Amino acid sequence: MKxxxxxxxxxxxxxxxxxxxLLWWIEPSYYLFxxxxxxxxxxxxxxxxxxxLHYSVFNSKVLNRFYENILGVFTGTSMSGAYVIHLVNHHKENNKSNDWGNTNQFTHKSEAINIIRYACITPIKFLKSKRKWLQNTVNKKRVVVRETESRVIICTxxxxxxxxxxxTILYIILPHFLGQLVLVSxxxxxxAGCDPFSxxxxxxxxxxxxxxxxxxxxxxxxVHHHFPSAHWSEYEKMHLLIQHKIDVDLNEHNFIYYFIRLLFSRNGKILKQKTPESLQNLIV
Known part of the structure; x- marks a missing residue:
C-alpha cells in the first residue's frame, strides 16, 4: 500500500x-428503505x-488490477472507462466547450430542470464520446484492458x-444506474456557474x-484540479493554502444548504450564503 x-x-x-x-442474498423487505x-x-x-484513478492504492500492478475489477463490479463501470472520461477529457478541458460533461450547455432559467436534463443526457454523451475515443486511440493496450474489465462486469x-x-436487478444493477445519475449530478x-478560464x-x-x-x-x-496527482488525504490542507484566492461563493460550507438554494435559483443566480455558521456546519 502506497x-x-x-x-x-x-x-x-x-x-x-x-x-x-448480504442485502442481495437475503432480499429484505422494505426495499425503498x-x-x-x-x-x-x-x-x-x-x-x-x-x-x-489519480493515486493508485497499491504498489503491485496485480493488486491494483484486482482492486479495479472489484470496483468495476460494484459500481457497474470499468476503471478504463473512467480513465477516458475523467482523466483524458475532464481534467484536460475542465468544463470548457470540449468537456463532454460541460455544464454551460444547460441554460434553462430553472436550475432544477437543468440538473435533471444534465443527469439524464450527460451519461449518454459520456458513453458515445468514450466509445469514439477508444475507437480512434493509438493506445490499444487501454482498449484491451477496458474490454477485459467490461467482460468481468458483464459475466459477474x-x-x-x-x-x-x-x-440482482434491485440490489445491484438499478442502484448502479441511479448512482451514476448522482455522480454525474x-x-x-x-x-455549474463557475468560470472555466479562471x-x-x-x-x-x-x-x-x-x-x-x-x-x-x-x-x-x-485544489484537486490544481494537483490531480496528490493523495486525497492532503486535499483539505492544500485547500486551506489557496482558499483566500477562491471566490467566497465557491466555497460552500454545507452541501444540503447549497442544493436547496440551487433548486430555487432562477436564471443561473444562486442565492448567497446567508445562513448562520452553526446551521451551515450542522449536516454536511
Whole structure:
C-alpha cells in the first residue's frame, strides 16, 4: 500500500461490499428503505474509484488490477472507462466547450430542470464520446484492458442474474444506474456557474466535514484540479493554502444548504450564503 491513509479506503470498501452482498442474498423487505443507503454506497465507491484513478492504492500492478475489477463490479463501470472520461477529457478541458460533461450547455432559467436534463443526457454523451475515443486511440493496450474489465462486469452480472434475478436487478444493477445519475449530478454541482478560464474559480468546493468524510475529500475540487496527482488525504490542507484566492461563493460550507438554494435559483443566480455558521456546519 502506497499510503496508510488508504486503510480507511479499504475498510469502507469491505464494509460496503459485505453489506450489499448480504442485502442481495437475503432480499429484505422494505426495499425503498434500503435503496438510499445502496445509492449512497455506490457514490462512496465512485469516490474511492476516482481517487484510485489519480493515486493508485497499491504498489503491485496485480493488486491494483484486482482492486479495479472489484470496483468495476460494484459500481457497474470499468476503471478504463473512467480513465477516458475523467482523466483524458475532464481534467484536460475542465468544463470548457470540449468537456463532454460541460455544464454551460444547460441554460434553462430553472436550475432544477437543468440538473435533471444534465443527469439524464450527460451519461449518454459520456458513453458515445468514450466509445469514439477508444475507437480512434493509438493506445490499444487501454482498449484491451477496458474490454477485459467490461467482460468481468458483464459475466459477474450474468451469473448473479441466473442465481438471483430479481435481487440482482434491485440490489445491484438499478442502484448502479441511479448512482451514476448522482455522480454525474455532482459534477454539475462542482462546476455549474463557475468560470472555466479562471485560475482559481473554475470549480465549486464543498468543505463540510461529513461530505468529505464520505467522499474522501472530493469536496475540495479546486485544489484537486490544481494537483490531480496528490493523495486525497492532503486535499483539505492544500485547500486551506489557496482558499483566500477562491471566490467566497465557491466555497460552500454545507452541501444540503447549497442544493436547496440551487433548486430555487432562477436564471443561473444562486442565492448567497446567508445562513448562520452553526446551521451551515450542522449536516454536511
Amino acid at each position: 499510503n496508510t491513509k488508504d486503510i480507511r479506503t479499504l475498510f469502507f470498501l469491505l464494509i460496503i461490499i459485505a453489506v450489499r452482498i 434500503w435503496l438510499p443507503f445502496i445509492i449512497i454506497s455506490v457514490f462512496i465507491l465512485y469516490s474511492i474509484k476516482h481517487n484510485h 452480472y450474468i451469473l448473479m442474474l441466473i442465481f438471483k434475478f430479481e435481487a 455532482f459534477n454539475y454541482f462542482q462546476h 485560475k482559481y474559480n473554475h470549480s465549486r468546493n464543498f468543505t463540510g466535514k461529513l461530505i468529505n468524510f464520505l467522499n474522501f475529500n472530493n469536496g475540495y475540487h479546486t
